[in-house]
Amino acid sequence: MTSTMTRRALALGLAALPVPALAQGAPALSAADKALVDKAVAYLQSLGEAKGRFVQTDPRGAVTQGALYLKRPGKARFAYDPPAGLLVVSDGALVSIHNTKLKTFESYPLGATPLNLFLAKQIRLDRGVVVTRVTRHSDGFSITARDGKRQADGQITLTFSNSPMRLLGWTVTDPQGGATRVRLSNLQPTSGLANSLFVLKDPRPRGVGRGKM
Template sequence: MKTMTKLLATALLTVSAPIMVSAQVGVAPQPTLQRASTLPAFTHPQTVPADLASVDLALNNTGSFQGRFTQYGSDGSVSSGQVHLQRPGRVRFEYDAPNPLLIVSDGVTLVQQDRALETFDRVPLAATPLHYFLKENVRLQEDTEVIGFQKLPTQWRVTARDGSGEMAGAITLVFDASNLALREWIIADEFGGQTRVELSDLRYNDRLDPRLFILRDEREDRRDRRRR
């Protein structure tokens, strides 16, 4: 059961998300990934605890944001759409047409809907890498195993994985060095693949409609009506 949950969690956020893409395949390698790979895992080891505390504070001061996202798959595929995030635990990724995917977390369960196939897939939010920075009180040093912290002139990059070993892979959070605003994240799976999600046009701490984070399976609603 745990294996199935982990596989589904990986699929939701890495492999299966770009099933249909809204841009052409064949994207050039991302320069930020290449540049960071030439640096040591910890560029400033003496200041890591204080730097992590600053990152935690920045995340905890971000109650919500909404804007655009662009997702780059390790196979060169690209897709984009609207993102709405409300901490703790709530997020909505609405992919642009023709991509049929909608991914919603209500704070407990992450649901992926494929409108074309009329499917719903569910995993606990806590079984996904997104759980770490959607918590009400983010504490990366206590809740994860931080395996990298790179401070570049324009960005800070924090790489963490599940310290318990229950979840495979790792997540890298990329922040603007000037204000520690979250700009992107990279999810690396256990097979060596990477999915990068870049954020843009963000508006912070707006009041978001709570209905954005509710996704019901219409098939279940129809079955319930028939039973009555």
Template sequence: MKKLFIICASALALSGGFAAAQVGGTAQPNMAQNNAPMAAFTNPQTVPNDLARVDAALNNTLSFQGRFAQYGADGSFAQGTIYLSRPGKLRFEYDSPSPLLIVSDGVTLTQQDRALETTDRVPLSATPLNFFLRENVNLAQDTEVVALQKTPTEWRVAARDGSGEMDGTITMIFDASTLALKEWVITDGFGGNTRLLLSDLVYNQRLNPRLFILRDDSRRDRRR
């Protein structure tokens, strides 16, 4: 079974691997800003204050809904609608023809594949998504921050699990002026990148709690 790296989800594969959302062969967009390598930390002396600003921006985002586009490390492409409600709740509704639905209820991240009639589960705490879905985000305390790169248009914060229990890195990319999260990149233990871009986001409106409850009507239920 191929791995799904999302947001997410995405991040899911780093904790054990869900099935890939293979929809065509659209290539990933070029992630490089230019040919010159950037230093891991653009302004080392301001990293604590910069991370505190990022934490505040994430903590002030109570919810959002909008669209996502997912570019897989294997060349796959998928898109759909995303719903996020902190702490811990997330929903990815993939557009047809993808059969996937991914939901976090705050404790467990669950993937349903309607085509295979399967359900897979993994603890949210075992995925990098947990880092920015917590009630109180503190990246310096909860992760090992390995890069904080700043340009006039965006900030890129790369973090990994400081305990060493999860392979790979998550890079969160923020708008430089508003510090709104606009995409993230999951780098797996083999160096493959999966990119998820966010668009048309509507913030801090009440979302239906039922969005984050997944009814298990599949024939096979596999727990990880």
């Protein structure tokens, strides 16, 4: 996995998780569609702490998986199973990616990533991304959205189940049509997650390619 693909995994996979919001200029939603959006946001807002598993499929069909931990506001951990060698952690200020295979470490301000919208203390309906479609399924629904200011950056589709209400995963489609799919399993509310889960320091010696993107 190259450094470019590492950044791609962050941008198109786990960290690309915006919360759907009704932005200015969005297509008009029916009352029923808006109710589903509100239901999804209320559910996400209720996830103070949660844990589960994820399976990620990139546009080339490569599959990776791992464990997911959330502690709002601001904190998340995506620990990929071996042999992926990837760990993505948000500590509330920075989203950091450690690739043990390539011995690389990259950090991004949380506020500059879509992950910030999901981990925010208060999920807002008046800013963020534009909801373009709400799709109903036999056992749930999906919400497709894009960034309201950067329309060329692709789109994300969040999928939820109805009974019980649960985030099942998301699909991010890039401007070229490539899709990265993340499927969650057994995502459950929890409590008492250790703060150490959300700390990731650059393990490399000082002066060895250190620096932020």
